[in-house]
Amino acid sequence: MIRNVLLTGASRGIGEAIKKCLITSGGYNIISPKRRELDLCNDLSIKKYIDNLKTNIDILINNAGINNIEYIENVDTMTIQEMITVNLISPIKLIKSLIPDMKKNKFGRIINISSIWGIRSKEKRGLYSAAKFGINGITKALARELGTYNILVNSVCPGYVNTDLTKKNIPQAEQEKILKDIPLGRFAEPVEIAKLVEFLISENNTYITGQSLIIDGGFLS
Ligand SMILES: NC(=O)c1ccc[n+]([C@@H]2O[C@H](COP(=O)([O-])OP(=O)(O)OC[C@H]3O[C@@H](n4cnc5c(N)ncnc54)[C@H](OP(=O)(O)O)[C@@H]3O)[C@@H](O)[C@H]2O)c1
Structure with missing residues (x-):
């Protein structure tokens, strides 16, 4: 059976790796809108996209995200709005609109x-953590709410991954310091995160739900 997947943020980084991984494994029809088709910062864009979506979605992967690293007294209202909207509110809106069909299909x-x-936080990560703790929270709540409909809800919590986001946010010297704190001695490659996602959505996962799976080379251990 071919499963329909809605995947956000597939233009690069982890999202692109997830897309490639699912294409390689087969069995998925992947819908991965570009930002001009679905702008997660824009309420109207989300509404229009959902209203015009013709396909029944079996699997939703909320991957798109942004990370503005700054001390809280330096962030402006627009940044607060953007960080919470893209990383938390928009994923919740997508979940809410796709759940009725998933429930119907069991x-x-x-x-x-x-x-x-x-899972834990650090200076200058206030808004990012506010959103990511939030997404882990709703993951748990929805796993409870939707389990009887055979809807499994999990979050994946990567550590440092070799993507544009990491390169943009962490200067080279700091990257070298961080590496010393990672037991596996390297950042993850996007494909390593993608493989975990692939497992979680596959027919092989029949019993993991409500979890926030850490994939960080041992950094938080
Ligand atoms: N990289 C890491 O080390 C790391 C670690 C932990 C968690 N994560 C999380 O993993 C996810 C992917 O991160 P990444 O490193 O792959 O990021 P990335 O390379 O910066 O890619 C971000 C993706 O999100 C999309 N996006 C951003 N804002 C959007 C908006 N308003 N509307 C629609 N799409 C938007 C981007 O689209 P455009 O191409 O149009 O900009 C892009 O496809 C994020 O949720 C991030 O928080 C990353």
Whole structure:
């Protein structure tokens, strides 16, 4: 059976790796809108996209995200709005609109890409952590709410991953310091995160739900 997947943020980084991984494994029809088709910062864009979506979605992967690293007294209202909207509110809106069909079909898989900063935090990560702790929270609540409909809801919490986001946010010297704190001695490759997502949405996962799975090379241990 071919499963329909809605995947956000597939233009690069982890999302692109998830898309490639699912194409390789086969059995999925992947719908991965570009930002001009679905702008997660824009309420109207989300509403229009959902209203015009013709396909029944079996699997939702909320992957798109942004990370503005700043001390809280330096962030402006627009940044607060953007960080919480893209990373938390929009994923919730997508979940809410897709759940009725999943319930009807008695099948659904929801993956929220969170972060280690949704488990613990660090200076300048206030808004990012507010959103990522939030997404881990709703993951747990929905696993309880939707379990009887065979809808499994999990979040994946990567540590440091080799993507544009990491390169943009962490200067080279700091990256070298961080590496010393990672037992496996390296950042993750996006495909390593993708493989975990692939397992969680596959027919092989019949019993994991409500979890925030940390994939960080041992960094938080
Ligand atoms: N990289 C890491 O080390 C790391 C660690 C932990 C968690 N994560 C999480 O993993 C996820 C993916 O991160 P990444 O590193 O792959 O990021 P990335 O390389 O910066 O890619 C971000 C993706 O999100 C999309 N996006 C951003 N704002 C959007 C908006 N308003 N509307 C629609 N799409 C939007 C981007 O689309 P455009 O191409 O249009 O900009 C892009 O496809 C995020 O949720 C992030 O918080 C990343």
